Structure formats: structure tokens, C-alpha cells
Amino acid sequence: METWKRNLYILMASQFLVMSAMSMIIPFLPLYLKDMGMTDPKQVQWWAGLIFGINFLSAFVMAPIWGSLADKMGRKIMVLRSGFGMSIVIALMGLAVSPLQLLLLRLLNGTVSGFIPASISLTATNTPKERTGYALGMLQSGAVAGNIMGPFIGGALAEVVGFRMIFLLTGIMITLATLVVSFAVKEEVKPDPSEKKAGFFADGSQILHEKRLLILFSVGFMLQFAMLASMPQMSLFVDQLGAPGGYIAFFAGAVTAVTGMANLLSSPRLGKLGDRYGSERVLFFAMLGAALFFIPHAFVTSVWQLLIFRFLLGLCIGGLLPSLNNLIQKNAPPGKESTAYGYSTSATFLGNMLGPIIGGYLTGFIGIRGLFLLTAAMLLIGAMWLKKGLQRVAVDSPRTHQFPPGKMPSAR
Incomplete structure (x- = not known):
């Protein structure tokens, strides 16, 4: 199989796993806050919205920084950085004992995130130009499939293993996806180390x-x-x-x-x-x-x-x-x-x-x-x-x- 095709199929499957894992926590986030002892429905709704949105805020700030580093150090290393970083932070969310701790961990998760954009960049730069549209469409399919299945899987598992164990399982899923990328994906088009890099x-x-x-x-x-x-x-x-x-x-x-x-x-x-x-x-x-x-x-x-x-x-x-x-x-x-x-x-x-x-x-x-x-x-x-x-x-x-x-x- 051509390298770009192997990379595409692996990254597509990895995006499915990552997006499934990330969206697994959405259905029960308000219930997790109640499990921490929060009883006021309005307070639960406010904290759930804040905790969910804070991830986007930190990711919004950090995305250009990680993108610039990827052009200097390589795109694959950014996928690995994000994958391993998110797996640790999300696993720690299962140990949170207060809404504030969960909020801070979600903020940190957005800071280290970037698996999907880094995968897109890696695919786009290592795929023949005449097949880039198809490859990015396939990546989109993997991410969307994960977004669809994640909430269903998370809701079912929460009934069986409880809320806190879901975070640990999520971290394990992201770790597995990242390990597969580490060993199986080959980055052929890399930044030139001899080229002088701008700030x-x-x-x-x-x-x-x-x-x-x-x-x-x-x-x-x-x-x-x-x-x-x-x-x-x-x-x-x-x-x-x-x-x-x-x-x-x-x-x-x-x-x-x-x-x-x-x-x-x-x-x-x-x-x-x-x-x-x-x-x-x-x-x-x-x-x-x-x-x-x-x-x-x-x-x-x-x-x-x-x-x-x-x-x-x-x-x-x-x-x-x-x-x-x-x-x-x-x-x-x-x-x-x-x-x-x-x-x-x-x-x-x-x-x-x-x-x-x-x-x-x-x-x-x-x-x-x-x-x-x-x-x-x-x-x-x-x-x-x-x-x-x-x-x-x-x-x-x-x-x-x-x-x-x-x-x-x-x-x-």
C-alpha cells in the first residue's frame, strides 16, 4: 500500500477513536457535577456550559502556536504531543472532586489539544496534491463517525462502570490511538532542519x-x-x-x-x-x-x-x-x-x-x-x-x- 494511503487509513481510524473518546463525556457532564454534590439545577447548567466551553477558549489561543511549532519540528510529533497530553489530562478528570478542578483540567486539555488539526496538516502535506480533497474528506468521515458514536458509547458505559471510570477509559482510548500513529504513520514530507526558521x-x-x-x-x-x-x-x-x-x-x-x-x-x-x-x-x-x-x-x-x-x-x-x-x-x-x-x-x-x-x-x-x-x-x-x-x-x-x-x- 502506498505510504499516503496507509497514513490516511491509520489517521482516519485514530480520529474516530479520539473523537469517540472526547465526545463520550458530553451526555453525562451535568450528571457528573451532581455526583460531586452540586444540587441547584441552574448552577449545574451554568457550570456545565462553562466547563464545556473553556476547552475551546484555551484551544483557540494555543492553536496558532502549535501550528507554528509543527512547521518547525514536524507534524507527526505534534499529533503525538497532543495525543499523549490529552490522555493524561482526561484521565485526571476522573479524579476531580470539585467543579473548579474539572474546569481547570478542561482548560489544560484545550491547551495541549490539537490532535485533529495536526492530523489534518500531516495528511495534507504528505498526500499527493491530486488526492488531497479525497483524503481530507475521509478524515472528516472518521471524525464525524467518532462524534456520532461517542455519546452513545459514553451513555451506555456510564450506566455500567460509572462516571469516573469513563474518563480513565477515554484516556486509554486516546493513548492507544496515539501509539498506533507513533509506530505506523510515516511522515515523508518533513521540515528541512537546515532551513533558517522565522519566529x-x-x-x-x-x-x-x-x-x-x-x-x-x-x-x-x-x-x-x-x-x-x-x-x-x-x-x-x-x-x-x-x-x-x-x-x-x-x-x-x-x-x-x-x-x-x-x-x-x-x-x-x-x-x-x-x-x-x-x-x-x-x-x-x-x-x-x-x-x-x-x-x-x-x-x-x-x-x-x-x-x-x-x-x-x-x-x-x-x-x-x-x-x-x-x-x-x-x-x-x-x-x-x-x-x-x-x-x-x-x-x-x-x-x-x-x-x-x-x-x-x-x-x-x-x-x-x-x-x-x-x-x-x-x-x-x-x-x-x-x-x-x-x-x-x-x-x-x-x-x-x-x-x-x-x-x-x-x-x-
Whole structure:
């Protein structure tokens, strides 16, 4: 088997294990706080939200730093650093005896995290250019499958072994995935040790002066903001629609799962289309499709209708992040791919943080149906911004790329 294919399949399986492990704790986090002695429901909700979100805050700050180090030291070592670091921190969460200790450990976990971005960077830089879209789509499928299965596995295991043991099992799963990467993944394209390396701030300045990358970072933020804005309200929306048999929790989970399943199915196929026709075209039309399928969300009258449109939405979502990551790799300065991914990860984490917060606030004024329409409008604006922005940069900055006026730059 070719090295890049072996790397891809191993990293795909590792991402599945890591994302399964990371998402296993989501279903019982509020219950874990109650197990620590917290009884006030409002206090439990507040702490659960804070503990969940603090991980994104520290990861948002650290992602560019780890990305810059990956360009200097190698991408594989960053995967190993993150994997072993997270396995230790998460195992320690099972020993926490207070919400504050759990909060600090989640903060530390975000600081050492980066397994997924480092895996993406390692794959993108060690895969033939004509197959990068397909490879990143496959990675996305592994991560999504882990996100789908993790909560189900975590919920089942919590009933059998208890909350604290879940954290230990999570740490073991991440350790195993990291060990497999350590022994089986080969990094063929490595940083040149003889090349003089710029400092972190010089790297950042170079990345942030690339207009194409700034457009892509802003699109990444908009995507994550739009996708997560309505997620915390989804169970309430299912309740409003009237869950069949009164199984609100089951159908709320199904709404999320069916979107993930569609994402899982479409990511590799849309990645191949990106390799053939250009990832910027796939990203543009996937954003348009997601916007169009968000609109009927505002008019559904039953859970079954919602499930259908969530599935169709998921088919479009499968083309978003893989295409975006492929474009970032294509437009990053040579040798600065991981640094570019670091800033891209920060932008998406910012969307992860602000989307649910602002979405929840806006829901109080316009309702969740209004939020769906607002999300659709945001994705439409984002698609236009992507297309027009890249066209304008192609005309204004022809120093590295030459494109005919009115044409979007091809990532092929």
C-alpha cells in the first residue's frame, strides 16, 4: 500500500477513536457535577456550559502556536504531543472532586489539544496534491463517525462502570490511538532542519498578510458559527414539535445523529469532486446547499420533516470543512501549512464558542425558527463573500497566482 494511503487509513481510524473518546463525556457532564454534590439545577447548567466551553477558549489561543511549532519540528510529533497530553489530562478528570478542578483540567486539555488539526496538516502535506480533497474528506468521515458514536458509547458505559471510570477509559482510548500513529504513520514530507526558521510572530505576520487565507479563515468562522448557533436549542425545538411517543431525548439525539450520518456519507465523495473540479467550487455550492436546506427548518411542523431536512443539510455539510482545509493547504506559503491550519483552527474554535452563545441570545428575540432563517442568510452571505473575495484577490494580487478575470482560483 502506498505510504499516503496507509497514513490516511491509520489517521482516519485514530480520529474516530479520539473523537469517540472526547465526545463520550458530553451526555453525562451535568450528571457528573451532581455526583460531586452540586444540587441547584441552574448552577449545574451554568457550570456545565462553562466547563464545556473553556476547552475551546484555551484551544483557540494555543492553536496558532502549535501550528507554528509543527512547521518547525514536524507534524507527526505534534499529533503525538497532543495525543499523549490529552490522555493524561482526561484521565485526571476522573479524579476531580470539585467543579473548579474539572474546569481547570478542561482548560489544560484545550491547551495541549490539537490532535485533529495536526492530523489534518500531516495528511495534507504528505498526500499527493491530486488526492488531497479525497483524503481530507475521509478524515472528516472518521471524525464525524467518532462524534456520532461517542455519546452513545459514553451513555451506555456510564450506566455500567460509572462516571469516573469513563474518563480513565477515554484516556486509554486516546493513548492507544496515539501509539498506533507513533509506530505506523510515516511522515515523508518533513521540515528541512537546515532551513533558517522565522519566529512565531514573523510566521503569524506572513500568514495574516495572505488575503486569500484571511478570506478562508473568515469563512471557517462563519461556517462553525452558523452550524452551532441552533444546536443547544434543538432539543427544545423537538419538544415544541411534539416528539413521537414523548421520547424527546431520543429524537433530539436522532436529529444530531442523522446530520452526522449524512456528513459521513458525503465527505469522501465531495472531497473527490474537489480534487476534480476545485475545492473552492465544492465549498461554494455546499454553502449554498446548506443555506437552502436551513430555510425549510423554519417551517417544519413535525419531527419527521425535521429529520429529513437535517439529513439533506448533512449531505452539504460534508463538503464544507474538507474543502476549506484543502484550500488552506493550497494557499498557505510553502513550509507554513501547519501555521495556517493553526490560525484556521482558532477561527473555527471562535465560531464554536460564539455560535451557541449568540444563537441562544437571539433565540430569545426571534425564536429558533427565526434563527434558522438568520443562519441561512449568513451562509448565503458567506458563500458570496467566498466567491467575490477570491475573485477580487485573484485580480488584485496576481503575484503568486494568475487567473482570468471573473474566474475563481482553482485549487487543483
